[in-house]
Amino acid sequence: MVGLERLSEECIACILSLTSPKDACRSALVSSAFGSAAQSQVVWERFLPSDHRDIISRSVSPVTFTSKMELYFRLCDSPIFLDDGNLSFAIDKLSGKKCFTLGARRVLIAWGDTPAYWEWISVPHSRFAEVAYLRSVCWLEIYGRMEMRSLSPNTAYAGHLVYMFSDEATNYAGTGQNYYETFPVKLSVKFFVTEGTLIEAHDEEDAELLISTRMPAAGASSMDNSFGKRQHFPMERNDGWMEIKIGEFNCGQSDDDCCLVEVGVKEIESGIWKFGLVIHGIEIRPTQPKPN
Numbered sequence: 001m002v003g004l005e006r007l008s009e010e011c012i013a014c015i016l017s018l019t020s021p022k023d024a025c026r027s028a029l030v031s032s033a034f035g036s037a038a039q040s041q042v043v044w045e046r047f048l049p050s051d052h053r054d055i056i057s058r059s060v061s062p063v064t065f066t067s068k069m070e071l072y073f074r075l076c077d078s079p080i081f082l083d084d085g086n087l088s089f090a091i092d093k094l095s096g097k098k099c100f101t102l103g104a105r106r107v108l109i110a111w112g113d114t115p116a117y118w119e120w121i122s123v124p125h126s127r128f129a130e131v132a133y134l135r136s137v138c139w140l141e142i143y144g145r146m147e148m149r150s151l152s153p154n155t156a157y158a159g160h161l162v163y164m165f166s167d168e169a170t171n172y173a174g175t176g177q178n179y180y181e182t183f184p185v186k187l188s189v190k191f192f193v194t195e196g197t198l199i200e201a202h203d204e205e206d207a208e209l210l211i212s213t214r215m216p217a218a219g220a221s222s223m224d225n226s227f228g229k230r231q232h233f234p235m236e237r238n239d240g241w242m243e244i245k246i247g248e249f250n251c252g253q254s255d256d257d258c259c260l261v262e263v264g265v266k267e268i269e270s271g272i273w274k275f276g277l278v279i280h281g282i283e284i285r286p287t288q289p290k291p292n
Contacts, residue, residue, distance in 0.1 A: 009033060013040035021047050021072065022094055044068035047096040048075075049152065055089055058082040072096070079127065088127060092286050097152040099285040101162070102144040103128035107282055110141035125240050126280055133166070134277040140185070143264030144282035145192070151251045156287045159189065159246040159263030162237070162280040163209070169276025180210045180277075183270050189247035190262040199259060207244055207265075208233055209277075241280050248287055 007015075016024045016038055024047070028038035037043070045068050049055065052071075056063050059080045065071040072091070079090040079101065086103040104120075109132055111117040119133045134140075142161065151157060169179045184206040191200040234244040246263040263282060267274065 009037045012037035013042045017043045017046035021096055039069050041068050044072050048072055049098050060085050097155050097286040101281050101283045103281040104132040104279045105130055107144045110139055111137055132279040134275055136273055136275045138271055138273045139268050140274050141266040143262050145260045145262045146284055148251050148259050148261055153253050155251050157251055157284055158248045158287045160243040160283045161246055161265050162241050162243045162283055164241050164278045166276040178210050183272055184208055185265050185267045187246045188264050189249050192260045202247055
């Protein structure tokens with residue numbers, strides 16, 4: 001350590017910028033020299049997305065900060081709203097990778113502009129001005145698209161539907177049962193060139209929208225042995241919403257990637273009328289590495 005202490009703060013900062021945000025924060029505890037270097041503009045400029053200035057310029061409200069380190073953690077803890085306010089941006093705290101949430105108004109919803117089927121409402125626990133409330137449809141189809149070049153390169157991502165149920169769905173006809181016990185939905189990930197031509201589609205998979213007694217026990221395999229298909233189940237979030245992972249995909253070199261990724265949920269085969277579903281949006285964020 002004596003040898004490292006002889007390095008200049010600029011040199012230590014350069015070394016730390018080649019690590020990770022987590023490692024830089026840990027290194028700050030080594031010594032005062034490392035602590036000072038770990039707060040360097042050089043370090044946190046490297047950890048921020050290379051196009052963060054362009055992204056911030058699209059924010060609907062000013063983004064204030066006094067250092068790049070402060071900006072980094074500001075974007076981790078408080079997503080900013082871009083463009084028309086129906087797209088939010090944040091960064092993953094551990095990796096610095098980009099995260100986006102497409103609000104319901106930014107998501108493509110079949111019959112979403114027909115008031116008899118969908119209603120646009122405001123709820124206090126949504127970060128967006130409006131969410132989509134399902135009045136009644138038999139053709140349920142929801143999907144969101146993003147340009148691959150907008151995401152962090154060389155990164156594994158997953159798309160998640162963020163939603164909840166209204167009281168009329170969770171207490172169907174006064175029985176105390178959730179109406180969505182009755183059918184699964186299909187999940188899909190597709191890729192399009194910018195002109196709209198499909199170039200790749202992952203197999204659709206069955207999923208439950210409801211956290212129910214049919215969920216596998218903790219640690220159990222997610223393979224449904226009776227059908228030989230991988231099942232997806234939702235999770236409860238800290239913000240009061242639920243989410244289900246639609247699917248995963250890999251983002252390559254973004255500068256050269258001009259295609260669109262589409263993640264979607266649908267149920268169009270049963271003919272059953274659906275109601276009482278509240279759509280917050282679709283979140284696209286890096287997948288977390290599995291613990292060893």
